[in-house]
Amino acid sequence: MSAHKRFRQGQILKILASESVASQDDLRRRLAHLRLRVTQATLSRDLRELKLVKTAAGYQPLGAIAEEAASLPPLARALREYLLDFRPAQNLLVLKTPPGGAQPLAAAVDAERFAETAGTIAGDDTVLIITRSQKARAELQKKLEELLK
Amino acid sequence: MSAHKRFRQGQILKILASESVASQDDLRRRLAHLRLRVTQATLSRDLRELKLVKTAAGYQPLGAIAEEAASLPPLARALREYLLDFRPAQNLLVLKTPPGGAQPLAAAVDAERFAETAGTIAGDDTVLIITRSQKARAELQKKLEELLK
DNA sequence: ACCGCGCCTGTATAAATATTCATCGAGATG
């Protein structure tokens, strides 16, 4: 690998570590300030080689980011995947899912061992969660909704 | 957030977890198989909300990837940033850098405490590394070059 | 019921990114 390219990629890392860069053209302009003139095409290649990805907050090193985002807790993920609707009724909370979704969703809810739940029953597309009181049901519902934010 | 959107995003996570998706349009086609018809524009929004990024290997959750890539060891990073050229001479290894780059590069080399180095001297754009023998110099050079791969 | 207000989405389009193709220059090899 040529010294030139190496140096350029080093500068790219340096720039990205300190500032937020919105686009490859933006990066190109910043490099130009350092007397490094290359085209966007070259930067596209550099960024791939360096394994940098574009995020909402500019280009970032792939490892350096903690972010929960993807590895959501299992329940949050299950809710996103299966939950179609909440149907509260007194101290009961009914969750509707697509066909076949109730069992896995109920399992995920059970796994959390919420204090509010007295028990759960899962059919094919419906999960029935029984709580101790209407108040408990409201709280549980709130928690579940929170997970969907 | 609507149940519809939630479910769709859940399916997106599910799809991406199991297969490699090259583009938003690709993802759109896969969702269509599941009776989920949305446009690329909507997926662009979904992907941002879910904090998924496009990598060489398709869209990936930001957290789930270990990859070294970015957090290179300090010396590797310094080499990329400053090293312009190797100039071997007997048991000496001269490193050329842009103006002002020698001090930080020398510091990074020192920090590694390589067995081969007898000492280092840094000017403004030149680092002189003194090794015990020509053989040691060759080995050190090899190690440094390795870090640039 | 009728607003007003926020989401959510599609359409059309702008903006950004990846790639194809050609060229140049730095080593190898005969």
Place this chain on the structure above:
DNA sequence: CATCTCGATGAATATTTATACAGGCGCGGT
């Protein structure tokens, strides 16, 4: 030296992604 190969790059372009705008829909408040 002539030639070959290969990595690096730019120019042009294809492809992909983001966004400006507008419409629709549901919901709370009057």
